Amino acid sequence: MKSKILFVLCLLTGLMFINAGLDKFFHYMPMPKEMPEKMMKAFTAFTEIGWLMPLVGVTEVLGGVLLIFGRTRALGAIVLVPLLTGILLANISMAPSGLPIVFVLIAIVIWVMIENKEKYLPMIRK
Template sequence: MKSKILFVLCLLTGLMFINAGLNKFFNYMPMPKDMPESMMKLMQAYATIGWLMPLVGAAEVIGGLLLIIPVTRALGAVVLVPVLTGIVISNISSSPSALPISLVMAAVVLWAIIENWQKYLPMVRK
């Protein structure tokens, strides 16, 4: 039962990351009208660095796809950790109202890492 719950949560989280990553390439989702001014400035600053948003978008799409597939879930979680760290930090500093959903996504990725901890051991063993 626990593995089915984890699969559903990873599926939903992976789809959210895929959607967010594709939006960085195709800009099909409008910016919310009630977005705080500090977050708008932050997004504009990110946009001035031409290569940053495509890189983050690619990491989100690839990480989301890997997170959905049970065999590659451990790799997907590792790919998403830096992206998710940036999301949580920017939500803490600029848009606390969006923090709960990013913390839920972080919890799902952390759960995926904990469930697959044995796959990471060869990287740290001598």
Template sequence: MKQKILSILCLLTGLSFVNAGLDKFLHYMPMPADLPEKMIKTGMAFAQIGWLMPLVGAAEIAGGLLLTIPRTRALGAIVLVPVIVGVLLTNMTAAPSGLPFVSVLIAVIAWVIADNWRKYLPIVSR
């Protein structure tokens, strides 16, 4: 039962990352009307760095797809860690209203990392 719940959460989390990554390339999601001014300025600053958004979008797509496949889930979680840290810091400083959703994403990724801890041991052990 635990694995089925984790699989469903990973599917939903992975698809949300794929969606966010695709939007960085295709720009199909409209900007919310009530977006805080600080978040708009932050987004404009990120857009000024021409290579940053495509890089983040590619990482979101790759990590999201890897997270949806049970065999590659551990790798997907590791790929998404820097992305989710950036999302967390952006929301903490510019738009705290997004923190509940970010917290759910962090919880799912943390669960995947905890569930696959033995797979990471060769990386960190001598």
């Protein structure tokens, strides 16, 4: 039962990241109307850097796809950690109203990492 719940959570989280990543290229989701001014300025600045948003988009899609499949789930969690760190810091500093969703995503990724801890051990062993 626990593995089925984890699969569903990883599927939904992965699809969310795939959607967010694809939006960086195709711009099909409208910008929220109630976005704070600081976040709007930061987003505009990030889009001015031509390579940054495509890099984030590719990383989101890749991390989302890897998270969906059990065989690559541990790698997907590692790929998503830097993105989630950036999302967390952006929400703390500019839009605290988004923190509950960020905490849920972080909890899911931490659960994946705990479930796959044996796959990470070779990275930290001597």
